[in-house]
Amino acid sequence: MPHNTPDFRSRAQLIERMDEPCSREQLRACLCDLAKTNRWTMAYRPLLHWLNTVTTVLPSLTEPLRILDVGSGYGDGLRRIEQWARSRGIAVELTGLDLNADATAIAAEASPAASRIQWVNANIFTYTPRKPIHLVISSLFTHHLVDSDIVRFLQWMEIHAQIGWFINDLSRAAIPYHFFRAFSKLAGLHPFVQHDGPVSIARSFVPEDWRTMCAAAGLGPQDAAIQSFKPARLCVARRKPTLGGEPL
Numbered sequence: 001m002p003h004n005t006p007d008f009r010s011r012a013q014l015i016e017r018m019d020e021p022c023s024r025e026q027l028r029a030c031l032c033d034l035a036k037t038n039r040w041t042m043a044y045r046p047l048l049h050w051l052n053t054v055t056t057v058l059p060s061l062t063e064p065l066r067i068l069d070v071g072s073g074y075g076d077g078l079r080r081i082e083q084w085a086r087s088r089g090i091a092v093e094l095t096g097l098d099l100n101a102d103a104t105a106i107a108a109e110a111s112p113a114a115s116r117i118q119w120v121n122a123n124i125f126t127y128t129p130r131k132p133i134h135l136v137i138s139s140l141f142t143h144h145l146v147d148s149d150i151v152r153f154l155q156w157m158e159i160h161a162q163i164g165w166f167i168n169d170l171s172r173a174a175i176p177y178h179f180f181r182a183f184s185k186l187a188g189l190h191p192f193v194q195h196d197g198p199v200s201i202a203r204s205f206v207p208e209d210w211r212t213m214c215a216a217a218g219l220g221p222q223d224a225a226i227q228s229f230k231p232a233r234l235c236v237a238r239r240k241p242t243l244g245g246e247p248l
């Protein structure tokens with residue numbers, strides 16, 4: 001559905017096509033092209049950089065590092081982390097959680113037989129992890145939520161993430177909005193991605209949004225680090241003080 005160009009002064013109230021009912025085939029094709037876009041835009045880089053930093057200062061764990069990816073979609077991000085952990089000899093237990101049962105089925109199908117990732121169909125707000133989680137991560141998830149639910153999500157992560165959490169989302173600005181609109185058409189990406197990409201940028205954040213929501217969640221100004229990554233990513237990282245460190 002076409003929409004009027006947003007003014008970017010506040011988060012746009014637009015609906016993404018992937019959040020509306022669709023067939024599993026449509027969702028698979030959309031998520032597959034979203035994964036392609038993630039690779040082309042080096043979207044895994046901020047999280048891998050943070051994981052490298054966190055794991056170098058981790059006291060040696062006597063158990064695997066348990067990571068929960070919320071809103072895991074196609075699962076490409078978690079599969080990338082599985083490769084990262086294997087290449088560094090880090091023992092991990094990875095869980096991808098998604099509200100959409102088709103998404104978790106698609107992520108499982110797209111994973112190689114040797115993958116040990118668990119795919120869970122659940123709503124994060126009613127999910128109780130079976131084992132304590134060390135790190136909670138998400139990518140392109142938070143802009144799907146209204147501000148009050150993002151504050152609840154921050155509080156959920158504060159309770160459940162023993163070591164820290166990392167949010168990888170988009171930066172709200174006119175240039176990436178117009179660029180992605182043109183690029184996704186030219187590249188012939190799935191119609192949902194052509195629509196939802198610019199809408200996601202318009203629904204996403206500027207640093208002040210994150211400062212306000214982190215404060216509303218009870219975090220102090222130094223507790224989380226807000227950092228931009230090119231192109232068009234805005235990330236929020238939190239390392240718990242139990243690790244004795246600065247937010248990364």
Ligand SMILES: C[S@@+](CC[C@H](N)C(=O)[O-])C[C@H]1O[C@@H](n2cnc3c(N)ncnc32)[C@H](O)[C@@H]1O
Pocket residue numbers: 034035038070071072073074075077097098099100103122123124125138139140141144
């Ligand atoms: C845009 S996709 C992101 C997929 C993937 N993380 C990526 O970076 O490409 C957002 C995902 O969040 C999921 N989601 C939305 N609300 C959720 C909730 N309350 N609990 C768990 N997953 C949710 C959606 O079903 C969707 O698959």
